Amino acid sequence: MGYSSVRGGMDAIEHAEALIAAQVTDSDHPVALPQVTDHVELLLDQVMGEGGVYDLDLGALAVKQAEGDPIEAGFLLRAYRTTLPRVGYSFPSSGRQMRILRRVSSAFRDIPGGQVLGRTRDYTQRLLDFALRDTPPKTLAPAGDLDALPSGAAPEEFPLVIDTLRADGLMHEAPRRTSDDEPFDVTREPLRFPSTRAARLQVLARGETGAMLSLAYAGMRGYGGAHGYIAELRYGDLPVQISHPITGGPVRIGWVPVTECYQVVGGDEGAQHTHDGTEDHEHVQGENPEYVVSYGIVVGRNERKAISMSILDGSLKKTTKSGAAIEDEEYVMYHIDSIEAMGFVEHLKLPHYVDFVASVHRTSKVRELVAAARRG
Amino acid sequence: MVSATGVRALIDERGAEFEGYTFGFLDDMAKREIRRTILKAVAIPGHQVPFGSREMPIARGWGTGGLQITLACVGADDTIKVIDQGDDASVNAVNLRRLIAKTTGARETLTTGEATLIQSRHRIPEERMTAAQILILQVPIPEPLRHVERSVASARAMHAEADYARMWLALYEDVVRNGEVTAGAGYPVMVNGRFVMAPSPIPRWDIPKLNQADTLFLFGAGREKRIYAVPPFTNVQPLEFDDYPFEIEAFPNMSCRRCGATDSYLVTSPQADGGTLSVCSDTSYCDDVLAGRKVENQW
Ligand SMILES: [Zn+2]
Numbered sequence: 001m002g003y004s005s006v007r008g009g010m011d012a013i014e015h016a017e018a019l020i021a022a023q024v025t026d027s028d029h030p031v032a033l034p035q036v037t038d039h040v041e042l043l044l045d046q047v048m049g050e051g052g053v054y055d056l057d058l059g060a061l062a063v064k065q066a067e068g069d070p071i072e073a074g075f076l077l078r079a080y081r082t083t084l085p086r087v088g089y090s091f092p093s094s095g096r097q098m099r100i101l102r103r104v105s106s107a108f109r110d111i112p113g114g115q116v117l118g119r120t121r122d123y124t125q126r127l128l129d130f131a132l133r134d135t136p137p138k139t140l141a142p143a144g145d146l147d148a149l150p151s152g153a154a155p156e157e158f159p160l161v162i163d164t165l166r167a168d169g170l171m172h173e174a175p176r177r178t179s180d181d182e183p184f185d186v187t188r189e190p191l192r193f194p195s196t197r198a199a200r201l202q203v204l205a206r207g208e209t210g211a212m213l214s215l216a217y218a219g220m221r222g223y224g225g226a227h228g229y230i231a232e233l234r235y236g237d238l239p240v241q242i243s244h245p246i247t248g249g250p251v252r253i254g255w256v257p258v259t260e261c262y263q264v265v266g267g268d269e270g271a272q273h274t275h276d277g278t279e280d281h282e283h284v285q286g287e288n289p290e291y292v293v294s295y296g297i298v299v300g301r302n303e304r305k306a307i308s309m310s311i312l313d314g315s316l317k318k319t320t321k322s323g324a325a326i327e328d329e330e331y332v333m334y335h336i337d338s339i340e341a342m343g344f345v346e347h348l349k350l351p352h353y354v355d356f357v358a359s360v361h362r363t364s365k366v367r368e369l370v371a372a373a374r375r376g
Numbered sequence: 377m378v379s380a381t382g383v384r385a386l387i388d389e390r391g392a393e394f395e396g397y398t399f400g401f402l403d404d405m406a407k408r409e410i411r412r413t414i415l416k417a418v419a420i421p422g423h424q425v426p427f428g429s430r431e432m433p434i435a436r437g438w439g440t441g442g443l444q445i446t447l448a449c450v451g452a453d454d455t456i457k458v459i460d461q462g463d464d465a466s467v468n469a470v471n472l473r474r475l476i477a478k479t480t481g482a483r484e485t486l487t488t489g490e491a492t493l494i495q496s497r498h499r500i501p502e503e504r505m506t507a508a509q510i511l512i513l514q515v516p517i518p519e520p521l522r523h524v525e526r527s528v529a530s531a532r533a534m535h536a537e538a539d540y541a542r543m544w545l546a547l548y549e550d551v552v553r554n555g556e557v558t559a560g561a562g563y564p565v566m567v568n569g570r571f572v573m574a575p576s577p578i579p580r581w582d583i584p585k586l587n588q589a590d591t592l593f594l595f596g597a598g599r600e601k602r603i604y605a606v607p608p609f610t611n612v613q614p615l616e617f618d619d620y621p622f623e624i625e626a627f628p629n630m631s632c633r634r635c636g637a638t639d640s641y642l643v644t645s646p647q648a649d650g651g652t653l654s655v656c657s658d659t660s661y662c663d664d665v666l667a668g669r670k671v672e673n674q675w
Binding site for chain 1 (some may be wrong): 397398401403426427428429430431432433435436437438440460461462463464465466467468469470471474497498499516526527528529554555556558559560561562577578579580581599601602625626641642643644645657
């Protein structure tokens, strides 16, 4: 009777498990975890970001175990993460504290602190490099060393480009926040709408790269997008600071690599945005037009998602809606989560024969009615 | 619930496989939150209570809501049964049952009468369940108003105001267009005269069992993060018009090819020879009838 009602369900599952295990382990050259962390870094970054766990070893393990399927690997990380206790919250880190490895602006030719092109494929020619088919071993320099700016060249703090706009009065001051509030946690509380800014940014930061790219692209083509300029796109390490258990003062426990995108939307369009989501200053239409920032932040190197996130953030902030789907909080926040979407779409593989019998019964009944009506 | 020594004994017995996880997989705070959500759900029959649905090692849409309820309720001396479409041997049911058993040590059974907790997808067992048992139903879409109001926030307001006009209108339009209410599995019901509820995609056949039952029904939607309940002895009525009364599936002149039953919900499979094969969807009931055991199937 097929896969569902075979009495040996357990037997079938165990064989399926053996088949996928063999695919991962049986090889003359099984994948070693450092190969993933060193050479498949962009996939690893995507998996860690969408899985909500920053841990290179666990991420590499998830990538290996999932045969490189980013959604499945993110799912493995999330299912692990959910069992971990919540020990505390870090202090907020400012983008000004970032250890910069790349920093570009498309709104200005020159920016205070300077542009840093860094590691990017943007200006390479996309030609298959056949020399890579067989590369001799060569020790990899630590990524920090390769990327680091020449010593002395890097300032202590890079200012944010939007600080310039604020200084010129073209953009509102950043809203004051109390940093001791416990943030809303989307992994512990169900979403309510309208959502808080913290919830919105968390959902966007954990969203699936492809889904967000697709929605952002639709927005740019006219389906509700906010048209802006990238004031600054940056990649680097942000300090993670927690409260010292004895002194109570902030203490840095590590760094986490992130990609940040500040998009500014201005003029008349800017006037149609709230300054900072639902909680803060609302710009009333007809007031002096000014610029507002649409923000994206993603764990690891993932500029595609950081830019997409800033576009979606801008669309969701619009106070004058065009009716497009990507301006709708529920539409965007419910549908960009790859693990939830994947689960529900693929659950169609589960047996539905009880429902199907029920459906056939109703269809037959309606067909009888139609036939009776035809007979008159 | 299990004692500390019980957990220790489980670890000793099951070894490292169990060591990495707490009893019932979920951390204790999560279990407490789910139990409190269940209490609220029981107190307001048919009302969807939001909860902080945890990410499970099972995919969303594959029973994570039911699983979280089961894991929050199960103790080491419980006996669990998991069915999918009525069948214990369905691969996803097997997978869920072994996870529950592995992380709790609860006894497993395939027999409806022996179970203290039954987790089910899309069926209520044929055998009448007792006050000592709980049925936990997996729910894909908890919102019965979803097809008339896609916004979760707006649907919530409609429930709060008991504003079901658009729901009734949709049923009416269905009758006008098709001559019948065409909803098959998951027929919408009114619970305790107050909340319209999605009973999960059980067939119409099972809908009357929800009304004034001895058993507690718990509904878990993991992806949509909602829990709701039908407590024992609650009025549950399908939405119907006086002149278009609700009717269940009928299987005239049909019987189970395996056990011969004529009073169970049958599922049909096409055969290689062009014919069809109909058998009970409830495999426990089918086994009982085949063995000549008499079980109460009047709910
Ligand atoms: Zn049978």
